[in-house]
Amino acid sequence: MPELQDTWSWLPAIYLFLGGLSGGAFLTVALIKLFKPGKFKTTVMGGMWIAVAALAVGLFCLIAEVEKPFQAIVMFQSFVNFGSWMTIGAWILFAAFIVFLLSALLATDKVTDWLAKSWKKLPEIQGTLGKVLAIIGAVLAVCVAVYTGILLGAAPAIPLWNTWLLPALFTVSAFDTGLAAVLILAAFVERDGAFAPIRDLLEKVVMGLVVLEAIVLAAFVATMQGGGTNEAVSVGILTSGQLSGQFWGLVVVVGLALPLAAALAQVLLSRKREDKQVAVALPVAGGACALVGGFTLRFVVLAAGIHAALVSPAVLQAVEGISIFL
Amino acid sequence: MGKQYGFYADTSRCIKCWACEVACKQWNGIKAGTIARRKVHEIDSGKFPTPTRTFISMSCMHCAEPACEKVCPAGAISKREEDGIVVVDKNKCIGCHYCFFACPFGVPEYTDAGMDKCDACLGNGVKIDEGEMPHCVATCPTKALHFGPMDELREMQSQKTAKKVVSDSTRPSFLAS
Ligand code: SF4
Ligand code: SF4
Numbered sequence: 001m002p003e004l005q006d007t008w009s010w011l012p013a014i015y016l017f018l019g020g021l022s023g024g025a026f027l028t029v030a031l032i033k034l035f036k037p038g039k040f041k042t043t044v045m046g047g048m049w050i051a052v053a054a055l056a057v058g059l060f061c062l063i064a065e066v067e068k069p070f071q072a073i074v075m076f077q078s079f080v081n082f083g084s085w086m087t088i089g090a091w092i093l094f095a096a097f098i099v100f101l102l103s104a105l106l107a108t109d110k111v112t113d114w115l116a117k118s119w120k121k122l123p124e125i126q127g128t129l130g131k132v133l134a135i136i137g138a139v140l141a142v143c144v145a146v147y148t149g150i151l152l153g154a155a156p157a158i159p160l161w162n163t164w165l166l167p168a169l170f171t172v173s174a175f176d177t178g179l180a181a182v183l184i185l186a187a188f189v190e191r192d193g194a195f196a197p198i199r200d201l202l203e204k205v206v207m208g209l210v211v212l213e214a215i216v217l218a219a220f221v222a223t224m225q226g227g228g229t230n231e232a233v234s235v236g237i238l239t240s241g242q243l244s245g246q247f248w249g250l251v252v253v254v255g256l257a258l259p260l261a262a263a264l265a266q267v268l269l270s271r272k273r274e275d276k277q278v279a280v281a282l283p284v285a286g287g288a289c290a291l292v293g294g295f296t297l298r299f300v301v302l303a304a305g306i307h308a309a310l311v312s313p314a315v316l317q318a319v320e321g322i323s324i325f326l
Numbered sequence: 327m328g329k330q331y332g333f334y335a336d337t338s339r340c341i342k343c344w345a346c347e348v349a350c351k352q353w354n355g356i357k358a359g360t361i362a363r364r365k366v367h368e369i370d371s372g373k374f375p376t377p378t379r380t381f382i383s384m385s386c387m388h389c390a391e392p393a394c395e396k397v398c399p400a401g402a403i404s405k406r407e408e409d410g411i412v413v414v415d416k417n418k419c420i421g422c423h424y425c426f427f428a429c430p431f432g433v434p435e436y437t438d439a440g441m442d443k444c445d446a447c448l449g450n451g452v453k454i455d456e457g458e459m460p461h462c463v464a465t466c467p468t469k470a471l472h473f474g475p476m477d478e479l480r481e482m483q484s485q486k487t488a489k490k491v492v493s494d495s496t497r498p499s500f501l502a503s
Binding site: 007008065066067068071072077078079080081083084085086087090154155156157158161305307308309310 | 393396397398399400401418419420421422423424426427428429430431432436438440495
């Protein structure tokens with residue numbers, strides 16, 4: 001039985017999950033803000049703070065993983081090789097954190113009221129500034145989501161990771177989990193009917209994303225199974241090996257099937273009701289399942305990413321035609 | 327660019343005495359029970375009743391296109407112009423382990439000081455430009471391990487049955503026979 005990847009611990013899995021969630025959540029509320037200006041302010045503000053907090057905790061986990069964290073945070077010294085995706089990613093994450101934080105501060109009335117006392121022009125430009133930040137932030141949010149997959153995808157010696165399908169998979173899952181977090185929040189704060197059409201739309205987006213994620217996941221698994229011994233052994237850990245319980249139970253059933261069912265139920269139930277309201281429990285349960293699935297996906301992909309030189313006896317070959325036992 | 331130096335392992339001579347591994351640890355001050363820059367691998371091939379065991383000593387292969395250098399965010403890994411040896415600046419290394427995920431041979435290992443791998447003994451004072459040999463090569467009692475400019479090694483290898491190194495995406499500077 002192949003041993004699981006242990007060069008990186010589970011900390012990067014938390015980052016991969018929270019980074020994706022942060023990007024997805026910011027993108028969702030930025031779109032709400034841009035297309036429904038001035039509305040659903042609590043959800044927009046809350047979603048932005050979720051994005052800030054998730055990214056902060058995620059970055060903390062990522063930095064805690066390296067051997068010299070204090071040296072790593074001196075970014076202009078430690079992230080200098082722009083031929084490396086990790087360098088590009090680090091600076092994207094840095095920029096995203098700043099923009100997410102500024103957006104969140106600007107969306108918080110207490111902060112803007114206080115600022116306006118000394119900065120008289122703020123109320124005039126606040127709207128435009130918020131919009132500009134939302135647009136830049138939305139672009140960065142997509143980059144943050146994609147980069148979670150690129151970080152692993154750009155590692156050439158790990159057969160399970162070295163495919164563009166991985167960034168695709170993590171990006172869809174990022175949008176999915178970020179949207180889930182915003183919908184959970186909205187279930188509590190948006191109790192009047194005004195949000196119902198948005199909720200209806202977003203639940204349909206959830207369904208679309210779940211279907212898309214299932215397709216990308218299936219393509220990922222199929223590509224790996226057909227890819228060669230290394231790939232097949234790695235993906236076998238997920239589909240039939242040590243992590244198959246987590247994979248089928250938590251990623252596929254809890255992370256995909258249940259959120260799909262919950263979203264479908266909401267769309268159907270709200271049709272029947274005049275006020276388009278649904279119980280809080282449904283979106284919360286559906287969202288929570290999506291989050292559990294999203295985290296487990298990152299965890300199992302990280303753990304099953306065995307190095308090509310270690311993955312299977314056939315690849316313990318450094319010299320053609322003969323196997324080497326390390 | 328100057329010459330590309332590399333290693334050549336002649337499996338027909340290696341007797342798995344581990345002298346190269348031990349010399350490497352000794353000269354580079356590597357604590358026992360931690361990492362190993364050089365490892366003697368055993369290859370079992372053939373089936374009963376004629377099984378064969380072959381031994382091969384391997385370390386970093388100072389690739390022509392080192393994948394480790396490309397992915398290192400801190401720019402801690404560099405390939406020397408003059409001899410093509412791939413070296414690590416441990417002060418710059420932040421210990422992110424990304425180079426391990428890039429190297430096709432899983433060579434990079436880590437200590438508290440940072441990433442650690444073979445530097446052809448440049449770090450302990452061997453002057454390869456003056457023809458001095460890394461300690462593993464100098465120690466090898468059977469002359470199974472060689473070091474030098476690749477063209478000279480190729481010349482030596484051509485006297486034997488060459489074995490091809492499988493993963494050549496990084497063009498390793500390593501020959502085997
Ligand atoms: S063998 Fe690995 S560590 Fe050595 S130069 Fe090549 S890629 Fe880098
Ligand atoms: S562990 Fe050190 S040498 Fe390796 S990629 Fe990270 S910073 Fe570079």
